[in-house]
Amino acid sequence: MALMVLKTLESMGPLHGYGIARRIEQISGDRLSLNYGSIYPALLRLEQERAIVSEWGTSENNRKAKYYRLTAAGRRQLKQETAEWQEAAAIVARFLAPKESL
Amino acid sequence: MKALWRIWARVAGLFHKNWRDREMAQEFESHLQLHIDDNIRAGMSPEQARREALVKFGGMETAKESIRETSRLLWFDTALRDMRYALRGLRLNPGFAATAVLSLTLGIGASVAIYTVADNLLLRPLPYPDAKQLVMLYEKNPHRGFAHNVISPANYFDWKAQSSSFSAIGGFFDFHVILGDGKRTEEKDAQAVSGEVLPALQVKPVRGRIFTMQEDKDDAHVAVISYRLWQEWFGGDESVIGRQVQVNSRPFTVIGVLPPDFYFNTRTSDVWLTLGLNPANNLRKTQGRWMWAVARLKPGVSLSQARAEMTGIAQRLEIAYPEFNKGWGADVVPLRDSFVGQAKTSLMVLLGAVTLLLCVACANVANLLLARYSARRREMAVRGALGAARGRLIRQLLTESVILGLAGGIAGVVLAYFAVSGLVALAPRDLTRSVQITFDLRIVLFAFLLSLVTSIIFGLAPALMASHGDLNRGLHEESRTSTGGGTRMRSWLVALEIACSVALMAGAGLLFRSLVGLQNVDPGLDAHNILTFRVTLPTQRYKEEQKRIDFFQQATEKLNQLPGVRSASATSYLPLNGIGAGTTVQISGQPPAKPGEEFVATIRTVLPGYFRTMGIPLKRGRAFNAADDVEFTPHRFIVSEAFVRKCLSGEEPLGKQISAWMNKENPFGEIVGVVGDVSDKTLDSEPAPTVYYIHSHLSYGEMVFVLRAENDALSLADPARKVIKEIDPELPLSQIRTMETVVRQTFASQQFSAVLLGGFSLASLLLAAIGVYGVLAYSVTQRTREIGVRIALGAEPLAITRMVVASGTRMVILGAAAGLAAALALSGLMKSLLFGIGPRDPLTFVAAPVIFVVVALVAAYVPARRAAQVSPMEALRAE
Numbered sequence: 001m002a003l004m005v006l007k008t009l010e011s012m013g014p015l016h017g018y019g020i021a022r023r024i025e026q027i028s029g030d031r032l033s034l035n036y037g038s039i040y041p042a043l044l045r046l047e048q049e050r051a052i053v054s055e056w057g058t059s060e061n062n063r064k065a066k067y068y069r070l071t072a073a074g075r076r077q078l079k080q081e082t083a084e085w086q087e088a089a090a091i092v093a094r095f096l097a098p099k100e101s102l
Numbered sequence: 103m104k105a106l107w108r109i110w111a112r113v114a115g116l117f118h119k120n121w122r123d124r125e126m127a128q129e130f131e132s133h134l135q136l137h138i139d140d141n142i143r144a145g146m147s148p149e150q151a152r153r154e155a156l157v158k159f160g161g162m163e164t165a166k167e168s169i170r171e172t173s174r175l176l177w178f179d180t181a182l183r184d185m186r187y188a189l190r191g192l193r194l195n196p197g198f199a200a201t202a203v204l205s206l207t208l209g210i211g212a213s214v215a216i217y218t219v220a221d222n223l224l225l226r227p228l229p230y231p232d233a234k235q236l237v238m239l240y241e242k243n244p245h246r247g248f249a250h251n252v253i254s255p256a257n258y259f260d261w262k263a264q265s266s267s268f269s270a271i272g273g274f275f276d277f278h279v280i281l282g283d284g285k286r287t288e289e290k291d292a293q294a295v296s297g298e299v300l301p302a303l304q305v306k307p308v309r310g311r312i313f314t315m316q317e318d319k320d321d322a323h324v325a326v327i328s329y330r331l332w333q334e335w336f337g338g339d340e341s342v343i344g345r346q347v348q349v350n351s352r353p354f355t356v357i358g359v360l361p362p363d364f365y366f367n368t369r370t371s372d373v374w375l376t377l378g379l380n381p382a383n384n385l386r387k388t389q390g391r392w393m394w395a396v397a398r399l400k401p402g403v404s405l406s407q408a409r410a411e412m413t414g415i416a417q418r419l420e421i422a423y424p425e426f427n428k429g430w431g432a433d434v435v436p437l438r439d440s441f442v443g444q445a446k447t448s449l450m451v452l453l454g455a456v457t458l459l460l461c462v463a464c465a466n467v468a469n470l471l472l473a474r475y476s477a478r479r480r481e482m483a484v485r486g487a488l489g490a491a492r493g494r495l496i497r498q499l500l501t502e503s504v505i506l507g508l509a510g511g512i513a514g515v516v517l518a519y520f521a522v523s524g525l526v527a528l529a530p531r532d533l534t535r536s537v538q539i540t541f542d543l544r545i546v547l548f549a550f551l552l553s554l555v556t557s558i559i560f561g562l563a564p565a566l567m568a569s570h571g572d573l574n575r576g577l578h579e580e581s582r583t584s585t586g587g588g589t590r591m592r593s594w595l596v597a598l599e600i601a602c603s604v605a606l607m608a609g610a611g612l613l614f615r616s617l618v619g620l621q622n623v624d625p626g627l628d629a630h631n632i633l634t635f636r637v638t639l640p641t642q643r644y645k646e647e648q649k650r651i652d653f654f655q656q657a658t659e660k661l662n663q664l665p666g667v668r669s670a671s672a673t674s675y676l677p678l679n680g681i682g683a684g685t686t687v688q689i690s691g692q693p694p695a696k697p698g699e700e701f702v703a704t705i706r707t708v709l710p711g712y713f714r715t716m717g718i719p720l721k722r723g724r725a726f727n728a729a730d731d732v733e734f735t736p737h738r739f740i741v742s743e744a745f746v747r748k749c750l751s752g753e754e755p756l757g758k759q760i761s762a763w764m765n766k767e768n769p770f771g772e773i774v775g776v777v778g779d780v781s782d783k784t785l786d787s788e789p790a791p792t793v794y795y796i797h798s799h800l801s802y803g804e805m806v807f808v809l810r811a812e813n814d815a816l817s818l819a820d821p822a823r824k825v826i827k828e829i830d831p832e833l834p835l836s837q838i839r840t841m842e843t844v845v846r847q848t849f850a851s852q853q854f855s856a857v858l859l860g861g862f863s864l865a866s867l868l869l870a871a872i873g874v875y876g877v878l879a880y881s882v883t884q885r886t887r888e889i890g891v892r893i894a895l896g897a898e899p900l901a902i903t904r905m906v907v908a909s910g911t912r913m914v915i916l917g918a919a920a921g922l923a924a925a926l927a928l929s930g931l932m933k934s935l936l937f938g939i940g941p942r943d944p945l946t947f948v949a950a951p952v953i954f955v956v957v958a959l960v961a962a963y964v965p966a967r968r969a970a971q972v973s974p975m976e977a978l979r980a981e
Contacts, residue, residue: 017129018136035160036133040126041168048111048172061139065132 001042002051003085006078009052009070016057016065017043043068051077126169130162181501188502198474199506201872202467206510208865209463210556211517213456214549216858218522219529220449221548222539223442229363231304232398236437237408239271239395241416245429246702250440252392256385257419257427261395264415267408268397272298273377275393276368280640280834282348283335289638289836290331292349292373293366300326300374302398303366310343310358313376321378325354329362331372349375351640351832367394367441386426390685396437409434428697447934448855454928455609455862458602460556462866465599468560469873471503472592473880475568482568499565500558507557508550515549529854567591592880596873597917603866604921604954605928610863611946612929612936613856619938620849625678626780626789628717632808632841633815634676637826637833639803650801651733653829657807658709660825666812671711672797672805676841677780678848682706683764687749687793690759690770701749703741703791704782705764707800713740713777715810716841723756723775726796730774733798737771744779745791762793764800771799784848786937808841815840852935867954870917871961878910879965890974899970906966907959914958918951925950 008023009015015023020043021036046052051074057067070078134155141151159165192199227233239261240250255273262271274295281290297318305312308329317324325347336342345356354375365371377393379385399408416432439446475482482495519541526539637657644650654672661670675682686700695701710726712718721743730738739760746755759770779789797805811818819838826833846853882889889902929941939946 016132016136018133022140035165036137036158037130037160037162037165038168040129040165041172044169044172045108048108050107059136061136063132063135063139064128065136066129 002046003081005042006074010078014067014069016067184498184501188505198470202470202506203509205463205466205869207513207517209460210511210514210553213460214514214518215521216452216456218541218545219525219539220453235399237397238435238437238440239397240433242431242433243429253395254391255379255389258395259381260419265411267403267411269400270298270302271395271397272296272302273393273395274299279349279373287832289834290372291370293371294375294377296377305364307358308361312358318376321376323354324357326358326374327356328360328372332359351642424697448851451932452858455606455859458606459862459866462599462602462869464556464560465595466869466873468564469592469595471564475564496565500561503557503561507553511549511553515546592877593913596877597913599870599873600914600917601921603870604918604951605925606863606866608925608946608950610859611950612943613859615939616937617852617856620785623785625845626778629841629845631811631815633818634806634808634841635835635838636806644803647801650803651798654797654805657829664821666818668810669711669715670809671709671715672807673712674707674802676806676844678845680783682782685763688761703793705762705793707795707797707802709797715808719778721776725775730796731798737769737799738774739771740775740777740794741773742777742779742792744789746776748791855935871957874910874958874961878962882965882969886972889969889972894974902970903966906969907962910962914955918954922951
């Protein structure tokens with residue numbers, strides 16, 4: 001979840017919680033259906049880790065909303081976690097590959 | 103780094119809780135609005151849009167709770183809540199809280215106080231760099247019972263030449279000087295040190311410098327002073343270096359000031375001078391054993407290696423100089439051990455004692471907690487049934503015990519702070535002679551940890567018990583009929599308390615019996631109403647023997663005429679004071695003894711009237727009179743009974759000619775009298791053979807005056823000072839005290855341990871009695887119905903009483919037996935503190951448990967009587 005949030009913020013720029021949740025759902029092609037409420041603890045944790053910062057702003061349709069923005073530390077974290085995740089995925093993929101070839 | 107930020111954020115989260123909650127609600131609200139807007143745009147009706155948004159959001163409360171958990175230190179919140187709850191519980195039950203805190207205050211306070219003293223003496227590094235390498239070198243003579251003996255300068259030089267274990271060996275001795283700076287003249291404690299000593303201790307002077315080796319060799323007139331003296335006499339003046347002072351009426355130049363916390367061997371030294379020994383002199387011919395030596399081990403050399411080397415050197419010296427060294431060996435002792443000495447045993451015993459007391463206090467509080475929790479068992483069961491996790495319950499109960507523990511700890515530290523100054527005042531001199539005792543943050547930290555650990559120890563078992571899983575039983579249990587595991591555990595705890603207390607009491611009993619024994623020992627003199635003080639004549643102005651003889655004769659005469667003085671005299675060393683001179687004695691008509699087998703006697707030089715003044719009984723012959731105290735009369739001696747027994751094998755002493763080697767010339771002289779024995783050191787040491795010189799034949803320049811007063815001895819101090827000043831205005835009086843004080847000092851260490859141990863054992867007796875009472879009273883309350891039935895069926899009140907007392911007897915007997923066994927096993931450690939009784943003294947070991955059983959039975963009788971008075975109607979109505 002943290003990785004997805006960071007990635008979303010990187011590609012979309014500052015965004016509010018609803019937008020992030022929505023975006024994650026869309027990116028997954030609606031295959032990933034999540035409770036929007038569960039995005040907030042993840043956001044709070046990232047904020048505590050200073051990977052993102054938040055401020056109140058106004059949405060495109062003139063609603064007050066809290067916007068989250070990626071920090072430099074957040075960018076670093078995203079890069080690192082992306083690399084880690086890709087490596088882990090590669091390992092699992094390699095692990096699964098021979099089985100299919102058998 | 104990430105984790106740190108997260109913790110920081112959570113700590114910050116402890117504040118502005120409401121604001122954060124509001125902000126969260128706003129954010130959720132805006133989220134829903136955005137979602138609803140989107141939904142309406144997608145063509146839903148407002149209600150539908152709202153419902154869809156809520157469903158998609160998921161559990162609103164779950165999300166809020168999850169956010170709250172993430173945003174704060176949850177355990178801290180819980181702890182706060184537990185603490186509030188526990189405090190409320192304690193406030194509702196002040197009797198319980200007070201008893202528990204008081205028990206812990208006693209236990210922790212006593213432990214912290216004793217630990218403070220022990221920490222200072224045994225654990226803290228001595229104030230020298232690499233202090234572990236520092237050792238004292240001693241001579242020893244096991245045949246004559248001299249361990250840690252002063253050493254001969256001749257052997258000292260041979261040790262230095264032959265040993266290779268040490269990077270430095272230095273000689274020193276403690277004495278006192280008359281110090282003057284033109285304005286005042288006072289006696290000050292001093293240390294004469296060879297050039298190696300201060301460098302070996304690696305002390306850096308705060309001003310000026312320390313002695314050079316050359317200055318030591320030349321015995322240059324230079325002095326190093328203490329920081330204390332620099333402040334007191336010179337007001338910290340920078341120009342003190344190079345200033346002239348009078349040491350024993352000779353001019354010395356101050357060359358350095360030592361740091362404020364520096365001390366060595368004694369804490370009272372204010373002046374350091376050079377030792378100035380010349381190895382060229384034939385020191386074995388001219389000097390005996392009189393100095394000390396300190397050394398620093400070379401890096402990598404162990405204590406046992408050094409000891410082995412020194413033993414070998416001493417054996418070679420014994421063969422090379424049989425007349426001087428026959429029977430003498432050498433010993434190497436770590437500096438700390440030599441500083442602390444005998445006090446170590448006392449301290450170990452006291453540390454053991456406070457540990458026992460702390461155990462009793464813990465058991466007592468655990469006991470109280472158990473009683474309290476068994477009353478709350480139902481509450482626990484209900485809370486368990488409502489879904490409280492067991493760990494959560496235990497945590498809440500432990501919070502209560504930690505609060506009790508910390509309260510006891512805080513009160514204990516306050517108690518200890520005052521107790522320590524009391525302890526130091528009460529402590530025997532050798533306990534505090536060479537090490538400073540301070541109370542600092544380290545001790546407070548120790549107390550804090552101690553109270554945390556103890557509160558977990560005494561709180562955990564009751565908490566485990568109380569939160570015990572069986573909900574059904576807890577809910578169904580009728581509290582008045584239950585005799586569950588709690589009661590059994592409480593009996594065990596009481597048995598433990600009794601065991602510890604009996605062991606303590608046995609220890610205290612042994613020490614008290616020793617103390618009483620010591621106080622009843624006949625010291626061989628009448629110590630009442632005697633004033634003593636020392637006067638030292640500066641050698642410079644009193645070089646001629648006749649001057650010294652005249653001074654003391656004149657002073658004694660004048661003191662004798664003071665109103666309120668019955669008689670006055672003087673001696674070189676007070677008896678029972680631990681210091682004295684000893685030498686070889688030859689008896690006319692006997693062949694010279696083989697080396698190492700000579701008779702050795704303690705030598706005192708006295709003025710006429712000494713025996714009468716001190717109340718030492720004259721057994722045979724006559725005492726010294728004024729006619730003896732003339733330089734040119736033939737030598738005459740008075741000896742002690744021990745001398746007659748040991749050196750003359752009981753032969754007729756009067757008229758025998760003896761020679762005691764104290765001077766260059768030691769003519770034989772006649773024994774004219776025999777006096778009773780007085781011990782040199784402590785009352786329990788065997789009196790050494792003693793030979794008394796008359797002052798004119800052994801004219802010391804430093805004598806201790808003794809004045810027997812009509813009544814109050816100390817009131818004579820001022821008139822006596824005036825008398826001395828009249829004769830010589832520049833002579834200070836020092837060590838003014840009564841003979842009773844001197845005698846009391848000899849058993850100070852026993853008194854110290856006995857008083858403390860006695861106090862501890864009384865405290866633990868009280869705690870254990872409370873324990874017995876508590877358990878039985880509780881069980882009587884629980885069994886009210888049963889007892890009521892018994893009475894209704896015709897049981898006699900006496901039988902009921904007996905039944906209840908008997909139920910308590912088992913734990914008392916069991917505990918007492920265990921305590922006795924423990925005490926028997928441990929009492930051997932106290933051997934060196936005992937006098938007149940063995941470590942297994944039967945009287946003590948019978949009396950201690952008996953006293954205990956009696957007290958315990960009395961404690962048991964009170965609830966038993968209440969049980970016997972139960973009215974059956976009431977008991978059954980209580981249903």
